[in-house]
Amino acid sequence: MGNQVFSFDQCCSSKGFYDEINTLRRSEIHIKSKVMSKVDDELDTFTAKMLAKKVEEVLNQIERSRFPMVEFPAPFNIDANAMQTVPIACITDYEHLPETVRYFLSLPAIDEYYGDLATTHHYVNINKYDRDKVVDRATKHSALPNDTPFESLHEAQEWFHDAIETLLYCPSDDRDELKHADVAMDHDYHTNAIGSAQQLLREWGADRAAHIGVMSENENLVIGEHELMSTAHSKDDTNDYWLTLMAFTGLAAHRTQPMEPDDHHPGCCYVSDVSFLHAYAVRAGYDRYGAIAYFDDKYCVCKIFVSHSGSTVTPDSYVAADWEHAKWVWKVSVSTACFLVDNVCHSRFREASGIVRAAQSMLSASHPIRRLLLPFCYGTVYANRVLNEYLKEHALLHRAFAFTYHALTKLVRDAMSNAPKGKSSAYPNRYKFKLMKLKVACMKHIPEEIYPLHDAISSFWTFTLEMVEKYVGSYYEDKKSALAADDELVAFYTALCRVCHVNLQKFGLSKFNLISMLTHFLLNASMWNSHLSSAVSFVYSVNPAFNGLKIHNAADRNSVQSWVEYCAVVLSVGHWRSMCFDGAHRTKGMLRTATDFDETDYIYDTPWSAVVLSDDHIYENKKILNDYFKDKLNEIIVHKNDQLHQKIIAPNRTLNPIFFSASIML
Secondary structure (H helix, E strand, O other), rough: OOOOEHHHHHHHHHHHHHHHHHHHHHHEEEEHHHHHHHHHHHHHHHHHHHHHHHHHHHHHHHHHHHOOOOOOOOOOOOOHOOEEEEEEOOOOOHOOOOOOHHHHHEEEEOOOOOOOOHHHEEEEEOHHHHHOOOOOOOOOHHHHHOOOEEEEEEHHHHHHHHHHHHEEEHHHHHHHHHHOOOOOOOOOHHHHHHHHHHHOOOHHHHHHHHHHHHHHHHHHOOOOOOHHHOOOHHHHHHHHHHHHHHHHOOHHHHHHHEEEOOOOOOOOOOEEEEEEHHHHOOOOOOOOOEEEEOOOOOOOOOEEEOOOOEEEEOOOOOOOOHHHHHHHHHHHHHHHHHHHHHHHHHHHHHHHHHHHHHHHOOOOOOHHHHHHHHHOOOOOHHHHHHHHHHOOOOHHHHHHEOOHHHHHHHHHHHHHEEEEOOOHHOOOEEEOOOOHHHHHHOOOOOOOOHHHHHHHHHHHHHHHHHHHHHHHHOOOOHHHHHOOOHHHHHHHHHHHHHHOOOOOOOOOHHHHHHHHHHHHHHHHHHHHHHHHHHHOOOOOOOOOOOOOOOOEEOOOOOOOHHHHHHHHHHOOOOOOOOOOOOOEEHHHHOOOHHOOHHHHHHOOOHHHHHHHHOOOHHHHHHHHHHHHHHHHHHHHHHHHHHHOOOOOOOOOOOOOHHHOOOOOOO
């Protein structure tokens, strides 16, 4: 196949290629495998060519330094005068809102190290009326005659990419050129060519599936060790056990609260209430979100209130399907609340964006506090700008969740709003600031084997607090006057309290309050983000029946379409990080594990140590950051997490610094 000359006709109709493939299919298995390998090589080469520029950039960066982007001033240095914001995409009446409201409904626009985001409105899609008028801005290969030979399938694919694929989106500046294009391409001809290519791909995929084996045999593959913990249970018990794992050990642990049993809820000791979602309308064909799950003193689910039906269902319900549906409603509802409300709105848009805005607008680039924040804000503006694009009408999050766009807009607006003072329990979806160490304090009496979140947060809080205290102490004395004398710091702390809606009279600027506030935001960007990101992820299971984003009528699992949408959200929100907590790159898509640490890690500085100022405290502060990000981290926190991992009922990686980044990033 490598010596055959492909004409344009052959490449588009694939007739010659079909003949060769059909001949080889009748050959022996080893010949067939060779052909499949050849196809793989061709496709891999083509893909590599398409991504060559990006791959070269990444490789060059890794070769130059373990973490090359830490430089001062930053490539897109932001100061108070250059601060720009963009509205949250789904807030349609943003321009008509008062400034005090717009402040909480906007995001920083420019990332210091990634720059601005080229949003989708900068592009115009070539619609069906323009298919016969396409401009080839790259090579003008579209004018090649039909008998032009290609030496290989790879060259033909390159032509297709240059002549057609790159033109699916055209910069708006070229709109007039597009309308007056002289180069015409026959619509029917290319439609037939693409159809032939799709048919070839289907045959290749079917042949490939037969070669590999039936993938559905791995339907119940679980990344964690959950199944090992539940092998003694029957299938139904195992399904119920998943709710215990989610509510106490996994993604929804922070939403589980203790309760006192009463006449209405006898035997119920814990509750996970996401019934507030019922207030938001969904599109036709779906049930509304909202449910309340109750658990007994043995942490087993004992009943579920389903909001859309107004009924309470128990495990011994007369109709088994009702119980399965009730469990699905709670799982989907709590995941939706954790992802959209807790993660997107509260953690990312409100707090992560808020501290970036406060730092960029109030602190100079050489301020020691702004330098300290860099590892925990790196790439956050860009990541949140990308996520913001997914909130546009008909975009990913609108499609993946069942809400009408009006309801999605209202949900985001409500979640970004402040809860009324003294009435936060009546507004469970609104924002109320609470220091990280206090978020799950009400569950501290539960053994860490069942509820690891409290102990993990407490340990990491103490570890981070000590680092911040040492760093801040190197610049500011214990006297309050030392802080008050720094005008930039006073303005920064005031802006931070505004972000959190904290009363400055009660939580005024002091060294203790500053350290506590900084520690909170550092944990929000790292450990808390890792925990919340697992709400829609593959961390716990890849079984399509485990979790989802929509509730179909009486269903207890995903449809094929909704599972694909779930996967799309997982892969689009930056759950797979490019860097480790210590600033090292994760190369070739592999996670950095405890065995990756060797003696060389203790010789070299952590890449994050580059943020320290070249002043009298440089060596002291480098040691502080090296201890935090590398030396003592591995010795104290990672070791403790490894021990905990062996004890908890559902081991997972969300609380271990080895497996999450220091900042919210893509």
